[in-house]
Amino acid sequence: MKKSSDRPDMAQFHKLLIAGGLLLIMFGTGCVSIGNGAGRMQITDDERFIDSMGRDISTADGYETVVSLYSAHTENAYIIGAGHKVIGVNSASTFPPEATDLPVLDYRGDPEPLIALKPDAVLTRPNTDMNYSDYIKAIEKAGIQVISLYPDNEEDFDTYIEILGMVFGTEEQASDALEDYHSRLDAISQVSGQVDEQEKLTVFFESTKAGYRTVTTDSNPARAITLAGGINLADDVKPVTKGSTIAEYGIEKLMVNSDRIDVYVSQRGGMNGGGSLISIPQREGFSAIKAVQDGNILEINQKLISAPSLRYDKGVMQLARTLYPWLWDALSEYDIPEPISRETYAELMVKVTGTPFFVPTSTLYYEKEHKVHTYGMFDDVRWWDEDFDYIETAVINSFIRGSRDADGTEHFDRMSPVTRADVAFTLFMLLELETTERSVEIGDLEGCGDPAMVQKLVDAGIMDLDEMGNFNPDLPVTGQEVLKWMALLEEDSLWAD
Amino acid sequence: MTDAITGLNQDGSKMLNKVIHLLDRKGIKRMKRLLLVLLIMASLVLTGCSGINSNTDKKALLVVSFGSSFVENRKASIDATDEALHEAFADYDLYTAFTSEIIIDIYKERDDKHYDTVEEAIERIYKAGYGHVLVVPTLVINGDEYDRMIEAIEPFEDKIESLVISDPLLTKTTDYNRVADALVSELPDLGDDSAVVLMGHGTHHHANSAYPALDYTFKHMGHDNIYVGTVEGAPPFDEVAEDIKIGGYEKVFMLPLMIVAGDHAHNDMAGDEGDSWKLMFKSLGYEVDYELKGLGELPAIRDLFIEHAKEALEEESY
Numbered sequence: 001m002k003k004s005s006d007r008p009d010m011a012q013f014h015k016l017l018i019a020g021g022l023l024l025i026m027f028g029t030g031c032v033s034i035g036n037g038a039g040r041m042q043i044t045d046d047e048r049f050i051d052s053m054g055r056d057i058s059t060a061d062g063y064e065t066v067v068s069l070y071s072a073h074t075e076n077a078y079i080i081g082a083g084h085k086v087i088g089v090n091s092a093s094t095f096p097p098e099a100t101d102l103p104v105l106d107y108r109g110d111p112e113p114l115i116a117l118k119p120d121a122v123l124t125r126p127n128t129d130m131n132y133s134d135y136i137k138a139i140e141k142a143g144i145q146v147i148s149l150y151p152d153n154e155e156d157f158d159t160y161i162e163i164l165g166m167v168f169g170t171e172e173q174a175s176d177a178l179e180d181y182h183s184r185l186d187a188i189s190q191v192s193g194q195v196d197e198q199e200k201l202t203v204f205f206e207s208t209k210a211g212y213r214t215v216t217t218d219s220n221p222a223r224a225i226t227l228a229g230g231i232n233l234a235d236d237v238k239p240v241t242k243g244s245t246i247a248e249y250g251i252e253k254l255m256v257n258s259d260r261i262d263v264y265v266s267q268r269g270g271m272n273g274g275g276s277l278i279s280i281p282q283r284e285g286f287s288a289i290k291a292v293q294d295g296n297i298l299e300i301n302q303k304l305i306s307a308p309s310l311r312y313d314k315g316v317m318q319l320a321r322t323l324y325p326w327l328w329d330a331l332s333e334y335d336i337p338e339p340i341s342r343e344t345y346a347e348l349m350v351k352v353t354g355t356p357f358f359v360p361t362s363t364l365y366y367e368k369e370h371k372v373h374t375y376g377m378f379d380d381v382r383w384w385d386e387d388f389d390y391i392e393t394a395v396i397n398s399f400i401r402g403s404r405d406a407d408g409t410e411h412f413d414r415m416s417p418v419t420r421a422d423v424a425f426t427l428f429m430l431l432e433l434e435t436t437e438r439s440v441e442i443g444d445l446e447g448c449g450d451p452a453m454v455q456k457l458v459d460a461g462i463m464d465l466d467e468m469g470n471f472n473p474d475l476p477v478t479g480q481e482v483l484k485w486m487a488l489l490e491e492d493s494l495w496a497d
Numbered sequence: 498m499t500d501a502i503t504g505l506n507q508d509g510s511k512m513l514n515k516v517i518h519l520l521d522r523k524g525i526k527r528m529k530r531l532l533l534v535l536l537i538m539a540s541l542v543l544t545g546c547s548g549i550n551s552n553t554d555k556k557a558l559l560v561v562s563f564g565s566s567f568v569e570n571r572k573a574s575i576d577a578t579d580e581a582l583h584e585a586f587a588d589y590d591l592y593t594a595f596t597s598e599i600i601i602d603i604y605k606e607r608d609d610k611h612y613d614t615v616e617e618a619i620e621r622i623y624k625a626g627y628g629h630v631l632v633v634p635t636l637v638i639n640g641d642e643y644d645r646m647i648e649a650i651e652p653f654e655d656k657i658e659s660l661v662i663s664d665p666l667l668t669k670t671t672d673y674n675r676v677a678d679a680l681v682s683e684l685p686d687l688g689d690d691s692a693v694v695l696m697g698h699g700t701h702h703h704a705n706s707a708y709p710a711l712d713y714t715f716k717h718m719g720h721d722n723i724y725v726g727t728v729e730g731a732p733p734f735d736e737v738a739e740d741i742k743i744g745g746y747e748k749v750f751m752l753p754l755m756i757v758a759g760d761h762a763h764n765d766m767a768g769d770e771g772d773s774w775k776l777m778f779k780s781l782g783y784e785v786d787y788e789l790k791g792l793g794e795l796p797a798i799r800d801l802f803i804e805h806a807k808e809a810l811e812e813e814s815y
Contacts, residue, residue, distance in 0.1 A: 210606030275607075278763045282569040284608065358770060371734070371772045372780075397769060398776045429779050435690075435747065452747070452782030 052126045053148040059166045063120040072307040073123040079310045080177045082168035096383045097376030100366040111138040121145040151308045184313040192229030201262035203230040206274035219245035228320035264291035269302040269361040298322045301359040339476035345418035346394035357389040358396040378412040398429045417476035428453040443469040551658040553628035556589040561634045564595030565757040566603040574757045574793025581799040594618035596642045615649035628658040633806045636665040640702040663809035667707040673714040679797035692746040693723045696766045697754035699730020728765045749778045751787035758791040
C-alpha cells in the first residue's frame with residue numbers, strides 16, 4: 001500500500017513546507033545568522049573585481065560618491081581614508097561618529113531617497129542583495145553601480161579590504177590599514193601566548209538570547225576567543241543553516257557544562273543579540289553557571305566581535321582584557337615620579353578599575369541628548385587615536401570629566417596634567433563615602449570646583465592638606481601619587497562594585 | 498460530546514445540550530450528528546461575532562502589566578502583584594497579560610515561555626465563557642499602555658455581561674495622596690540632609706502630568722524633601738537637581754517610580770555609565786544611595802491596586 005506521503009503531490013508539498021520552514025528560520029535568526037556570502041569575492045586585475053554576488057565590476061572610472069548600506073562597510077571606508085566619499089549610510093552605521101551626520105537610507109523602504117542622492121555606487125552585502133532584491137534592482141535600474149561584498153571567512157577579509165580600497169581609490173591606505181590591523185592582532189596573540197595551557201579560561205559566547213545560541217568555530221567570535229587565549233566551550237557545534245555563523249547550543253548543554261564556564265560573553269546589538277549583564281544572572285537556572293556566580297559576564301558589541309571590521313582587534317582586545325587582566329591592565333608603567341597627563345590618567349583609571357571599553361550599542365544613541373558626554377564628540381580626541389577607547393570609557397564612566405562650551409563643543413584637554421581636583425572627583429565617584437563627624441577647615445575650599453567632594457574626602461582622611469591647610473586643587477599629581485591612592489583604596493576594600 | 502462544546506458561549510452550550518438530549522431519547526442517530534454539526538457551526542459563528550457571555554457565575558481576573566524580561570524582578574513585582582490580587586479575589590480565575598510585545602517575544606524566543614497579549618487574554622477569557630471579568634491594569638499612569646489596553650478590551654464590552662476595568666495607580670485626585678502615603682511608609686529612615694528622588698518613566702502622552710502632580714502632592718503633604726522626576730518626560734533630571742540644590746540637601750536617596758525595577762532602574766537610575774542619575778547626582782557632590790525595588794514589590798502599592806479593583810467593582814454594582 002502506498003503511504004500518503006509517498007504521493008508525488010504530497011512529496012512536493014513537503015518540500016515546499018521544508019523550504020518555507022527554512023526561509024522562516026533564516027528570517028527569524030536575523031541578519032547576523034544568515035549565510036552571508038553568495039560567492040567569493042575575487043580581484044581579477046588592478047581595475048576589476050568580482051563581488052560576492054558575481055558582478056564583474058570595473059574601478060577604472062573611480063567612484064567618488066558612495067552610499068554604504070552596511071555598517072561594517074561604513075567603518076572600513078572611514079578607516080581606509082575614504083570617509084569623505086561616503087554620502088549616505090544605513091541606520092546601523094553609527095561608527096565613526098561623523099557617519100551619523102550623513103543621510104540615512106533604508107533598504108526596507110522606498111529606493112527613491114537613495115536614487116535622489118545620485119551616488120556613483122552603492123555598497124551592500126549579499127544578505128541585503130538577496131532579501132531586498134526589489135530595492136537593489138531599482139537602484140541598478142537607475143544606473144547606479146551596486147557592489148555587494150562580504151568576506152565569508154578570515155582568508156577573504158584581506159581581499160575584501162583590498163576591494164574596498166579599489167572602489168574608493170584608496171588602495172595604499174587600505175593596504176596600510178590591513179598591515180596595522182594584522183600587527184595589532186599579532187601583538188594581542190603574542191601577549192595571550194604567555195598564558196599557560198592550565199591557566200586558560202573557558203568561554204561561552206552567547207550570540208542570541210533566543211535559544212541560547214552560540215557561534216560556529218570558524219566565526220569571528222570563536223577566533224577571537226582563541227586569539228585572546230581562551231578556550232571556546234562550544235567547540236563542537238554546527239551552524240543553524242548552511243553558511244551561517246550562528247550555531248545551536250541550548251539551555252540543556254549550558255546547564256550540563258555550567259561549572260566549566262569561566263567567562264560568559266554576550267554579544268550585544270544587532271537584531272537578535274544576547275542578554276545583558278542584568279538579565280543573564282536573573283534567568284532560570286543560570287545561577288548554576290560558574291561565570292555567573294563569579295560575576296564574570298562580559299557584554300561585547302556585535303560590531304567589534306562579529307562583523308568584518310578593521311575594528312575587530314578592539315573586540316579581541318576587550319575579550320583578552322576580561323580573561324587575563326593581569327596581562328593587559330598592568331600598572332607598572334604608571335609608577336613614575338613625574339606628573340601624568342589627563343590622557344594617561346584616563347588609561348590608568350580604565351585599567352585599574354578593569355572597566356570594559358564603552359561602545360554605543362543602540363542605533364538611536366546619537367538621537368538622544370547625553371548630558372555627561374556624547375561618545376566620539378571631543379574635538380581633541382578622535383576615533384583614530386590609539387587611546388580613544390580609554391578616554392571615552394573613562395569619561396563615560398565618570399572617572400574624569402571633559403568640558404563643554406556654550407555651543408556644545410566638547411574638549412578633553414588631553415595633554416594637561418591631571419590635578420588633585422581631578423583625582424578628588426574620581427575618588428568621590430568611585431567610593432561610597434559616608435558623612436563623618438569630623439569637619440576639617442580647608443583654607444582654599446572656595447577655590448575648589450567641587451567643594452562638597454573635597455570636604456568629604458579630606459574629612460574621611462583619604463586626601464590631605466598642605467601645611468597651610470590648603471587643598472591645592474590645581475596642583476598636578478604624579479603617577480606614583482595616583483597609584484598610592486588607588487592602592488590605599490584597594491587595601492581598604494573601598495571599591496565601588 | 499462535552500469536549501466538542503468546550504469553548505462555546507454559555508447560551509449556545511445550554512441550547513445545544515437540550516437538543517442533544519432530545520435527539521438521544523428519540524434515537525435518531527444520523528440526524529443527531531447532522532444537527533450537532535450544524536449547531537456547533539452556528540454556535541461558533543455566534544461566538545465569534547455577537548455571542549454574549551451571560552447567565553453564568555464564572556469570574557475571571559485579568560491582571561495586565563507592561564512586563565519585564567528580568568526574571569527575578571518580574572517575580573518580585575509583577576508575579577507578586579498578580580498573586581496578591583488573586584488572593585484578594587479568590588473566587589475569580591486568574592489570567593495575566595503583558596502590554597509589551599517585545600517582552601512577550603523575548604520570553605517566547607529565549608525561554609520558550611508564552612505570555613498573552615491583552616488581545617489574546619481577553620479572547621481566551623471570552624471563549625472560556627466567563628460572564629464576569631475584572632481587568633486590573635498594574636500601570637502607574639493612564640498613558641499609552643493603558644490606552645492600548647482599553648482598545649484591546651473595548652470590543653468585548655458587549656460580549657461579556659460584566660466587564661469591569663479598574664484604574665491605574667495614579668488616576669483620581671485621591672489616588673495621589675494614597676500613593677504618596679504608601680511610598681512614604683516604605684521609605685527608610687533618612688536624615689534632614691537627605692532628598693528622596695522617585696524616578697518615573699515619563700512619556701510624551703498628556704498623562705505625563707501625573708508626575709508633577711505627584712510631586713506637588715508630596716510637597717502639599719509636608720514632604721518637602723521628596724521629588725518626582727522622569728527619564729523620558731517631565732520633570733527631567735536637570736529640574737529635579739536644581740530643586741534639590743535649592744533645598745540645600747547633602748544626600749540623595751533614589752527609588753524607581755515604576756512597577757518593576759527593570760532596565761530603567763538598573764541603568765538610567767543606578768547604572769555606572771553615561772547619564773545615570775546616580776553618577777549625575779554624585780558628580781554634583783551628593784552622597785547617593787538607592788534601592789532597586791519596583792513599586793510592585795511594595796505591599797502598600799499592591800494593596801492600592803486591590804483597592805482600585807474593589808472600587809471598580811463597587812462602582813459597577815451601582
